[in-house]
Amino acid sequence: MERVPLERKVLSENDRIAAGLRERFAERGILALNFISSPGSGKTMLLERTLGAFPAGKRVAVLTGDIQTDNDAQRLAKYGFPVRQISTGGACHLDARMIERGLEGWDLDQIDLLFIENVGNLVCPTSYDLGERAKVVVLSVTEGEDKPLKYPGIFHKAELMILNKIDLLPYVPFKIELARECANRVHPGMEIIEVSCTTGAGLDVWQGWLEHRRGH
Amino acid sequence: MHEMGIASSVIETVRAEAAQHPGARVTKVGLRIGELSGVDAASLTFCFEALVKETELESAILAIEDAGCDELDLTYLEMEE
Numbered sequence: 393m394e395r396v397p398l399e400r401k402v403l404s405e406n407d408r409i410a411a412g413l414r415e416r417f418a419e420r421g422i423l424a425l426n427f428i429s430s431p432g433s434g435k436t437m438l439l440e441r442t443l444g445a446f447p448a449g450k451r452v453a454v455l456t457g458d459i460q461t462d463n464d465a466q467r468l469a470k471y472g473f474p475v476r477q478i479s480t481g482g483a484c485h486l487d488a489r490m491i492e493r494g495l496e497g498w499d500l501d502q503i504d505l506l507f508i509e510n511v512g513n514l515v516c517p518t519s520y521d522l523g524e525r526a527k528v529v530v531l532s533v534t535e536g537e538d539k540p541l542k543y544p545g546i547f548h549k550a551e552l553m554i555l556n557k558i559d560l561l562p563y564v565p566f567k568i569e570l571a572r573e574c575a576n577r578v579h580p581g582m583e584i585i586e587v588s589c590t591t592g593a594g595l596d597v598w599q600g601w602l603e604h605r606r607g608h
Numbered sequence: 609m610h611e612m613g614i615a616s617s618v619i620e621t622v623r624a625e626a627a628q629h630p631g632a633r634v635t636k637v638g639l640r641i642g643e644l645s646g647v648d649a650a651s652l653t654f655c656f657e658a659l660v661k662e663t664e665l666e667s668a669i670l671a672i673e674d675a676g677c678d679e680l681d682l683t684y685l686e687m688e689e
Contacts, residue, residue, distance in 0.1 A: 394687050394688070395685070396625065396684060396685045398638070398683060399682075399684075400621065401681055402621070403617055403680060404621070405620070406617075483613070516610035518678075544643070545678060549678065
């Protein structure tokens with residue numbers, strides 16, 4: 393019997409492509425963000441509100457992933473910025489190669505900000521580096537406060553948590569302090585921004601974060 | 609459920625490595641999986657076994673070592689002549 397040591401990442405091929413993407417983004421100063429959440433927590437709505445607040449001519453583009461349909465791309469295209477749907481055809485996550493293909497034909501020199509909306513899923517997208525500068529996890533108050541404890545991987549890796557749908561707090565038994573505590577246990581010091589995409593509450597804080605993060 | 613894709617990546621790497629050792633048969637594949645990796649060991653084993661069925665890797669077993677963070681690493685191969 394012979395034992396050959398390997399010590400390499402299982403997803404080394406994905407990581408290699410992601411590293412290439414990261415370099416392309418860095419060369420051009422593009423802030424690429426990877427949005428991850430469970431289905432229905434409001435990623436697309438958050439992007440709609442974010443795009444809607446940008447002036448025409450803002451150098452932003454969106455790649456949006458879903459298993460089927462281009463519904464999200466249609467919703468996001470209304471704001472006049474470049475948007476592409478990536479249909480994974482069954483896969484529960486985006487991988488770096490899909491991003492590479494999704495960007496084909498786009499002049500990256502014309503983009504400062506790239507939003508990547510992952511497939512709604514808190515588990516699988518966590519494993520795949522897309523070359524982003526940061527992962528943003530979206531949690532909504534109609535879910536459980538303990539999601540960070542149930543899905544620690546993504547809450548550990550995300551730089552920012554957006555707590556969405558806070559306008560519904562009077563109608564649901566969600567305790568914000570408990571959610572913050574759960575997030576902090578998994579990721580001490582993680583930034584958390586509370587928003588409502590319906591009323592617009594907190595979106596100014598989110599926009600401030602984006603501007604600040606673009607500079608760094 | 610992305611363990612099928614992970615299992616395919618494992619098999620790809622194992623095949624590439626085994627190709628460097630002609631005539632050897634892979635008997636064990638060492639993996640390190642962190643609790644924050646989002647990968648379930650039992651599900652990965654199930655997918656791996658399904659994918660290697662009736663191939664040259666059919667008798668290879670996965671030896672999975674738990675880890676504390678987001679590790680998802682291939683650590684070693686065991687082979688027999």
